[in-house]
Amino acid sequence: xxxxLAAVTLxxxxxxxxxxxxxxxxxxxxxxxxxxxxxxxxxxxELKIGPIDMSLNKxxxxxxxxxxxxxxxxxxxxxVKAGRDPNRRQALGETIYEVAQVQVAEQGLPTxxxxxxxxxxxxxxxxxWTINMIGFIPLPLSDERWEIGGVEIPTLAIFxxxxxxxxxxxLAFMTFVFTHVEGIRENGAxxxxxxxxxxxxxxxxxxxxxxxxxxxxxxxxxxxxxLYANMLAGHILILxxxxxxxxxxxxxxxxLAIPAATIFYLFEVVIVVxxxxxxxxxxxxxxxxxxxxxxx
Numbered sequence: 137x138x139x140x141l142a143a144v145t146l147x148x149x150x151x152x153x154x155x156x157x158x159x160x161x162x163x164x165x166x167x168x169x170x171x172x173x174x175x176x177x178x179x180x181x182e183l184k185i186g187p188i189d190m191s192l193n194k195x196x197x198x199x200x201x202x203x204x205x206x207x208x209x210x211x212x213x214x215x216v217k218a219g220r221d222p223n224r225r226q227a228l229g230e231t232i233y234e235v236a237q238v239q240v241a242e243q244g245l246p247t248x249x250x251x252x253x254x255x256x257x258x259x260x261x262x263x264x265w266t267i268n269m270i271g272f273i274p275l276p277l278s279d280e281r282w283e284i285g286g287v288e289i290p291t292l293a294i295f296x297x298x299x300x301x302x303x304x305x306x307l308a309f310m311t312f313v314f315t316h317v318e319g320i321r322e323n324g325a326x327x328x329x330x331x332x333x334x335x336x337x338x339x340x341x342x343x344x345x346x347x348x349x350x351x352x353x354x355x356x357x358x359x360x361x362x363l364y365a366n367m368l369a370g371h372i373l374i375l376x377x378x379x380x381x382x383x384x385x386x387x388x389x390x391x392l393a394i395p396a397a398t399i400f401y402l403f404e405v406v407i408v409v410x411x412x413x414x415x416x417x418x419x420x421x422x423x424x425x426x427x428x429x430x431x432x
Contacts, residue, residue, distance in 0.1 A: 173295060173375065174368075177279045197277050198297040202267035209262060236261055240414070244421030249318075249428050253421065256314065261417035264298065264307070268367060268409040271296025272401065294374070298412075299367040301360065308359035311420040315355075319427030331430035355423055363412050370404040373397075 176193040183190040213229030222230075236258035241250050244257075271294060278293035297303045319328040332348045333341065377397035381390045 173293070173371070174300065175279075176300070194277050194279060194293075194295060195297045195300045195303060198267060198270060198295060199303065201275075201277075202263060202270055202297065205270065206259070206263045206266045209266065232262070233258070235414075236417070240417045240421050244418060244423075245425040246429050249425065253314075253318075253424055257417045257421045257424075260307070260311075260420055261413050264363070264416050265410060265413035267297050268413060269405070271298065271367065271371070272405050272409070294371065296367045296371055298363050299371050301364050304360040304364040305356075307363075307416070308356050311359060311423060312356045315423045315427045316352075318424055319430065322428045323430065328427070328430065355419075359416060359419060363416055366408055366412050370400060370408055373400045374404070 176195055178191040178193055179197070180192055183192075209232075213225060213232065237250075237254060240257050240261060241254040245253055274292040274294055276290040276292055277295065278291045280291040280293070281288040282291055283289075316328075322328075323331070332352070333345060334348070336344055374397050377393045377400070380393045381387070
């Protein structure tokens with residue numbers, strides 16, 4: 137079993153880069169740059185609504201796939217008929233639900249707000265975990281193509297939609313908007329915005345008020361950058377270690393590169409994927425909870 141797991145991990149790491157290397161001319165291999173993976177190319181015709189680009193690319197494709205898989209996880213694991221003896225599927229579903237409720241919602245939200253905002257923070261946790269995990273599975277959703285029997289097909293690749301800043305910024309912006317909308321709804325606009333101003337001497341207000349307002353916007357940046365940077369760094373490290381084999385054209389370097397890439401791959405899949413999903417959902421709950429009860 138351990139040998140099979142090691143073989144699958146090695147295949148997952150080498151296939152995307154190997155396919156990409158075979159699809160490029162020999163002179164381009166020496167110009168290997170992992171950053172090229174984040175140059176999103178439009179699939180099909182461009183679709184723009186004013187300044188907003190709605191065109192399909194691989195980041196959008198991964199988001200759509202992540203949405204479908206997240207829905208399936210909810211349906212398969214959470215919809216269980218009452219009265220049946222618990223099985224592994226039900227136990228896994230209850231574990232996910234318990235983490236979302238006890239470790240995320242109840243830790244950050246006031247009791248009266250859990251019913252309203254638990255679905256949002258739980259969905260955030262499951263969705264981010266799903267698209268993070270899908271990002272480490274080699275899938276034919278690449279901008280690169282290779283030809284088999286005269287037919288061009290996408291190469292296998294690993295790519296996390298959350299390693300794109302626009303995706304994490306959009307997720308963080310939802311939490312940012314919901315936080316202030318809920319704060320105003322619960323407390324009224326005057327009381328809510330007044331809660332941003334600490335009890336300090338009036339002479340310090342011109343300095344403190346801008347800092348407090350800036351702090352609110354820093355939440356938006358911290359949420360998005362934390363998730364983006366962690367996922368981006370993990371993928372770049374993996375692609376860099378594997379890419380060294382083709383750049384240096386040496387099998388000797390593979391003795392070090394493949395184990396190093398495997399270690400980073402397993403670290404990302406086992407630890408980082410879940411931690412980042414949990415942190416994003418937990419901070420979202422805390423921010424919304426602090427807006428509902430600003431005095432706490």
